[in-house]
Amino acid sequence: SQTIHQWPATLVQPVGSPLSLECTVEGTSNPNLYWYRQAAGRGLQLLFYSVGIGQISSEVPQNLSASRPQDRQFILSSKKLLLSDSGFYLCAWSAVRTSGIGRQFFGPGTRLTVL
Amino acid sequence: GENVEQHPSTLSVQEGDSAVIKCTYSDSASNYFPWYKQELGKGPQLIIDIRSNVGEKKDQRIAVTLNKTAKHFSLHITETQPEDSAVYFCAGYNTNAGKSTFGDGTTLTVKP
Numbered sequence: 001s002q003t004i005h006q007w008p009a010t011l012v013q014p015v016g017s018p019l020s021l022e023c024t025v026e027g028t029s030n031p032n033l034y035w036y037r038q039a040a041g042r043g044l045q046l047l048f049y050s051v052g053i054g055q056i057s058s059e060v061p062q063n064l065s066a067s068r069p070q071d072r073q074f075i076l077s078s079k080k081l082l083l084s085d086s087g088f089y090l091c092a093w094s095a096v097r098t099s100g101i102g103r104q105f106f107g108p109g110t111r112l113t114v115l
Numbered sequence: 116g117e118n119v120e121q122h123p124s125t126l127s128v129q130e131g132d133s134a135v136i137k138c139t140y141s142d143s144a145s146n147y148f149p150w151y152k153q154e155l156g157k158g159p160q161l162i163i164d165i166r167s168n169v170g171e172k173k174d175q176r177i178a179v180t181l182n183k184t185a186k187h188f189s190l191h192i193t194e195t196q197p198e199d200s201a202v203y204f205c206a207g208y209n210t211n212a213g214k215s216t217f218g219d220g221t222t223l224t225v226k227p
Contacts, residue, residue, distance in 0.1 A: 102147035102208035106158035
């Protein structure tokens with residue numbers, strides 16, 4: 001069966017510090033991968049998605065970036081965090097060539113607080 | 116791009132009653148419509164989904180209906196229980212674009 005991992009679970013960082021959040025998927029190959037951000041009490045904002053290694057699409061211009069160095073690894077980064085980067089970051093994957101296409105499965109999330 | 120609107124934003128029902136959440140979408144190319152349940156501090160979990168070639172799907176107390184002509188779909192929960200309390204999100208997925216657009220969520224409270 002497939003599982004998705006995110007770490008760390010919680011993170012408190014000062015303004016201006018760098019960020020690296022990691023997401024890995026097990027039990028599937030060549031998934032689509034997604035990074036979302038959720039502000040407190042709000043909906044899901046798509047930040048980045050990837051259809052393959054090295055292929056990243058950015059949805060919202062900001063000081064965040066994403067990379068996919070391996071098939072099942074997705075990394076969210078920032079060189080300098082802003083207060084507005086605080087939120088709940090969710091990674092998700094979906095199958096590409098099966099009957100489950102479009103069906104997204106989310107990780108447990110990372111709670112980021114920027115002070 | 117796709118725009119998904121979800122109503123109501125909050126819904127409170129008595130245990131045992133039914134709950135209905137409605138979503139509308141704008142992009143006729145969207146062909147897959149999932150519903151997610153998110154409990155506090157956790158990632159959303161897929162609870163039911165429907166594809167554009169189907170009008171209705173049921174799974175125990177949960178059902179989803181889709182009206183392609185009107186571009187709206189709904190989640191129906193019958194015999195609600197306190198553990199159904201959570202935030203529910205609808206989404207529209209476009210296979211060509213490879214991504215989903217989510218509604219803003221509905222906070223459902225089931226009172227014992």
